[in-house]
Every structure is written in structure tokens, then in C-alpha cells.
Amino acid sequence: MLAGWLPRQRWFGGKDSPIDDLAIGTATELRTGDPGLHHLVLDVRQNGATEHYQVLLGVRRDLPERLRPHEIGLLAGAAGITGHAYDAAHDPELTRPLLAHMAGESVIGPLRFHRAPGTGIRTDLDGTPSTAEQSNTSLIFGDAYMCKLFRKLAPGVNPDLEVNLALTRAGCEHVPAVHGWIELAPGGDGADGEPVTLALLSEYLRTATDGWQLALTSVRDWFAQPLPPGPPAAVTPDDAGAAGGDFAAEAERLGAATAQVHRDLARAFGVTTVPAERLRALADGMNEQLDAVAAAVPQLRPHAAAVRAAFGELAAVGAELPFQRVHGDYHLGQVLRTDHGWVLLDFEGEPARAPAERRAPAHPLRDVAGMLRSFEYAARFLIASDGGLAPGAADALELRAQAWAERNRAAFCAGYAAAGGPDPAAHAALVRAFEFDKAVYEIRYEARNRPSWLPVPLRSLEHLAG
Ligand SMILES: Nc1ncnc2c1ncn2[C@@H]1O[C@H](COP(=O)(O)OP(=O)(O)O)[C@@H](O)[C@H]1O
């Protein structure tokens, strides 16, 4: 039952391989009666490896219409449970106990609920799932909280919790305040020694708009300028700025906020100077990912030589560099514009990477490169997603996309350097290699998760690889 349902979930990370085995690792009853609530950790075996996923299982004798789309199946007495099983993240009535348990710092079986020091948690709110495009499931509780349920579990403290707590303590104004969290006691998932973070409760920034939506609005305005008749005419980044809805001032402020968060991360977690040889090892790792992705996604192969050349330049940099804790999966969907400025979210790193790799110190320009990629994505998303373009329009719009991306990339880098970050212009080989590495990652990510988006990173790679 669960094995059929799991691959259809947006957050399931193993869609490209069959499930060989699925077992319930832990089952904890959080609410008795009808509806009942059970917390499950699923052990999912694929390609010889086991991953753990978290599910909140609701059970009702009669399933109301509104919950039908979230039905998992019918339980006839399995593990003593009878009724319709469904994803309880979509049932507001079953989300309220999560707040009550965090407020009361409950311990239930292997589950431990925590309240952040010095905060209170309201218990009178129901949660509804956010509709954001995301790898986990976030519940929004009124105007007050957002509770992110980590779906694929990794051993140890989740980096998002670890970093947000450290930055909240450091007084950083560019992250949402942490209110609470839920964890699985050591050994609860079979791993020794460390608790596993299951959920993070943060301040809900209700007036915020995410950077991706703001950037797309700007691109839309720019694309709405009438196209001159005849062959596509050259446009400049300044032309993109003259259209309504220019994003460059925001991009610059975002660059500055990024540099400030990097500074706070360096203070909270320290800085390591890495020798030049480490860059060769880094380039080797990038080449390995390139080989693996090119083997799986043929459309990447024509660009492989240019990408490999960029990695070669990284290996040849020949200088020691300061590495530190970074965001790790930085893009426009991870930043919110509030009334007070930019806030950064989701310090979990790239979902496909191993936990140790996600927390490993890196050069801060890796995040800068991530955001530069995102400007490339925003610039081309409308072209790739709009099947109704007039013949020839895509070519003209590609020129506009380039101008928009160039303008906002430059503004972001200027803001970053002016606020004290390492100047991207002075580290071009580093930025280019990080950018290509991210593009390769994205090509795999899109091929696995959103095949219709694959043209977005491919088109931009084509442009960047020249
Ligand atoms: N504290 C918050 N307040 C308001 N919106 C938020 C908050 N945290 C996240 N979001 C929204 O939810 C989306 C997904 O959050 P994110 O942490 O990136 O989840 P995931 O790791 O599952 O991708 C963000 O793009 C943002 O729009």
C-alpha cells in the first residue's frame, strides 16, 4: 500500500528506481480514537541502500471528500489499525497535536518534542500544508508558525535546525526565528548515537514573497515589452532595467544580505584555510558528478568538454582559500523578501548529497554561484514553460533572458562584494566552476524530478558554455 503511494509524492527522492523493500521502522501513536494519528518512519530499500522517510499517518473510519486525494489505502486490522489511512499533513485537525507537544516538550516513545529556549508556543492553531514547490512538507499554523516536516531523514541534527539555531542565537536578522523542533531519539531509526531531526518550527513570515516569484514578475514585465518586427534585435542589460518591474535593486540588496549571513556563519561555525590541493580534489568530485549525469542524461554530453575545462581551471587555481559553513543549495526559492529585507531559508544543502557533504565547509562563492544559476533559471523559465510562443519568439526572448540575467547577476555580485563578501569578479575561475557544477546537479535534479523543466538548465548551460 505505502510502496504504491510513496513514489507519487513530490518529496520522495527515489522516483527513478523501483522500491525493493519497504518496512515500518518505527510507529508511534500520537492520537488515539477517530481520527487517529500515527507517526511512522519508513525504511525504504532501493538499489541496495536503505533510506528513511517520515509520514504522519491519519486513520479514519469514514474519509471525508476533502481528504480523499491524500488517501494511502484501507487498513483492515494491520498492526491493530482499521480504517482509511491517509497523509495526515493534509488534515488540520491532526496537525494541532504537534504544536501542543512542542509547547509541552513531550516525550512519546522515541519522539522528543522541543521548545526553543526563551520562546512560548501557541497551541490553538491548526496547520495546513504550504503549496510551495518543495522537497519537504511545511505546515502553516495561522499567522504564527511554519513547521517543516523533513520527509527524507538523515542521521544527526538536521543542518537547517543547526544553522537556524546558531544564527538566531547570533542575532542574525536574515533568518526566521526558531520556536521548536521534533526529533527521534538516538537509535530510534536504527542509527546509533545521534538524534534525528524530524521537524522544525519557525516564525511564519506571512507578509513575505519569495525571490523566485518576485524575479519572475520582473522577467514577465520585461518580456511584455513589444518585440520589434524582423530578426531578433540585440538588447542590453540596461534595456532590461528600463522596463517596468526592474529587479536589480533587490538583487543588490539580496547580495548584501547573503554576505552578512556568510559573515555570521563564519563567526558561528569558524573558518578553515584549505590548501590548493583541496581544489584539485574538489574538481575531481565535480568531474565524477559530471560523468555520472552525462551517462544518465544524453542532452548534457555536448557541453561536457566545456564543463570539464572549467573544472580544470578550478584545479589549477593554486592558492589556499578560506572555507566555511555555507547555505549549500542557494536559489531564489530559498529567500523571502519581507517588509524589513531579505530572509534566507532552508540551510539543508542539496537534497541529493550525503549528510556529511552537506555540512562540510565550502567556499562562500559556491552560494553566490547558486544564486547566479537561479537568475539564469528565472530568466528562461517563462520561455521553457510557455508552449504558446509565436514562431521565432523564443529566439528573441532568449536574448532578453540573457540581458535580464546579466543585469541581475551583476547587481547581486556588486551587493555581495560591497557588503564584505569575497568579490566574485576577482575569483572568476571559482565562480564559473561552481556554477557549472550546480548546472550539472540541476540537470540531474530536473531529469529525475521535473523532466519538463530540463530545457531550463540545458539552455542556460548552452549559453554559459558558449
Ligand atoms: N518561515 C517562513 N515564513 C514564510 N514562508 C516560508 C517560511 N519558510 C519557508 N517558507 C516558504 O516555503 C517554501 C519552501 O521552504 P523550504 O524551507 O525551502 O522547504 P524545502 O526544503 O522543502 O524546499 C519557501 O520557498 C518559502 O516560500
Ligand SMILES: O=P(O)(O)O[C@H]1O[C@H](CO)[C@@H](O[C@H]2O[C@H](CO)[C@@H](O)[C@H](O)[C@H]2O)[C@H](O)[C@H]1O
Ligand atoms: O528547494 P529545495 O531544497 O527543494 O531544492 C531543490 O529543488 C529546487 C527547485 O524547487 C532546485 O532549484 C532549481 O530550480 C529553481 C526554480 O524552481 C531555481 O531557482 C534554482 O536555481 C534551481 O537550482 C534545487 O536545485 C534543488 O536542490
